[in-house]
Amino acid sequence: MNREKACRTCRFIVEEGDKCPNCEGETFTTFWRGYVVITDPDNSEIAQKMEITRKGKFALRLSR
Numbered sequence: 001m002n003r004e005k006a007c008r009t010c011r012f013i014v015e016e017g018d019k020c021p022n023c024e025g026e027t028f029t030t031f032w033r034g035y036v037v038i039t040d041p042d043n044s045e046i047a048q049k050m051e052i053t054r055k056g057k058f059a060l061r062l063s064r
């Protein structure tokens with residue numbers, strides 16, 4: 001069960017609040033699977049592949 005929600009635009013995982021701190025999007029889904037934690041976006045291959053430029057938790061897949 002996921003209580004956290006993922007931004008539909010950039011997949012950033014938000015624990016509270018109604019606005020994505022990453023892209024300022026306001027559309028979320030609680031239906032997501034798996035996540036990656038990006039701690040060093042400049043040196044992370046995954047971050048570059050996913051076009052992530054910010055530290056944080058990102059959902060790998062959104063179900064809806």
Ligand SMILES: [Zn+2]
Pocket residue numbers: 007008009010011012020021022023024025
């Ligand atoms: Zn976002």
